[in-house]
Amino acid sequence: MQSLHQILRCLQSQILTPEQQQFQQLCECWPEIVGTRARVHSRPVSWHRGILNIATQSATWSQELTLKRMQLLYRLNQKLLFPVEDIKFSTAQWRYPAQDQQRVSRTSPSDDFSQLWHNHPSRVGFPLIVTESCINSAVTPLTAFQQWAHTVQQRSQHLPLCPQCHCPTPPGELTRWSVCRLCAMQNLES
Template identity: 40%
Template sequence: MSFESVNDILDILQKQAQWQEQPLQLVLKIWAEVVGVVANKHTRPLSIQRDVLWVATSSAAWAQNLTFKRQTLLLTLNEKLSICLVDIRFSTAGWKSSPEKVKLPTKVLPSQHPSYVDDATTSKSAIASPHANNTDINNANTAFGRWAKLIQTRSQSLPLCPQCQSPTPPGELQRWQICAFCAAKQL
C-alpha cells in the first residue's frame, strides 16, 4: 500500500467530516442571535441530519414553545446562512448528556487523578479511586454511544459496499467501487 493511497483515503475522509460539520458550526455561530438570549440558554443545536436541524431543549415546555416558532426560525436560518434546512426538531433528548453541561474541575489536582496513589492517604485513595474510574468509564461510554448513534443515523442513507456490505460514503464507491477499508485491504 503506497503512501499516496493512504493520503487519498485520509483526504477523502477528512473532507467528508468537514462537509458534515460545517452547516452545524454555521448554525451555532448565529443561534443566539436567531432565537434570542433567553431561549439560547435553554436550547442547543445538536446536529443536522438530512437537512433537519435537531435542537436539545432544557424542558418539554421550551421544546413546545419553540416548535410553534420553528417556521420563522427556519426562514431566518436559511436566509442568513444560505443553507437549505427543511425543518427544526426540538427535544429534551440530549440536553442532560451534553458535554458542555458537564462541569469539569477547572484544575485537576494530582490526588484527584484516578491512577494517583499516595501511601500517606491510601485509605482516602481507596475510596476516591473507584468513583473516579467509574465516572471516566461512564463518560467514555456515553461519548462512544453518542458517536455510534450519530454514525449509525448518518449511515442509514448511505449505499452499501458490495464487498463487506457496510454503509459506505458515495465518494468512496465512486473512487474504488468498494469502501475505503476494503480498498485499503486490497492495496
C-alpha cells in the first residue's frame, strides 16, 4: 500500500513537464533557502530557462533579496539537482500575502478584483446607498448631478485634507503618497 502523497507524486511526475517539476521543487525549497523573515515577503512565480522569478511584497524586499542573490543562488544550487542560473526579484506579480495563496487559487477573477479594491488606497469604506426616493427625485440630469455632488460632499466631510491642495483625501492615499492621488500624479509628471 502506498500513501496518497506517494501516489500524487507519481502522478505529478507523469503529468507535469520537466520544467514544471523543477518549478515545483523550487517552490517547495524556497522558504528554507530564503529564511524565516523573507519567506513571508517573497514567493516564486515562474521558472524559465534557468531563471527563477520571485515576487516580492515591496521594493525594499526586492532590493534586499537582490543584494543576497549570489548567496541564494549558491544555496539553491547546493540543494537542487538542476542548475539555477539567475534569480530576478520584482514587485510586479505580488498580489496577496503568502498565507492567502491557497485561498486565492480557489477564487474567481471577480473575487481577485474585489480583494484588490478592498486594499486600494483610494477606497473609503462608505457603502453606496441608493434609495428609491433618490432615483425618483432625479428627474433631470442636472438634479441627478446635484444630488450626487451633495452626497459626495457629505461623505467627504470627515476625511483628512491633502497637505498640498487641501481637498478631502482618503487616508490610504495619504499613507501611500503623503498627498492625494491627483497631487501624487502631478508630482510624478513634474
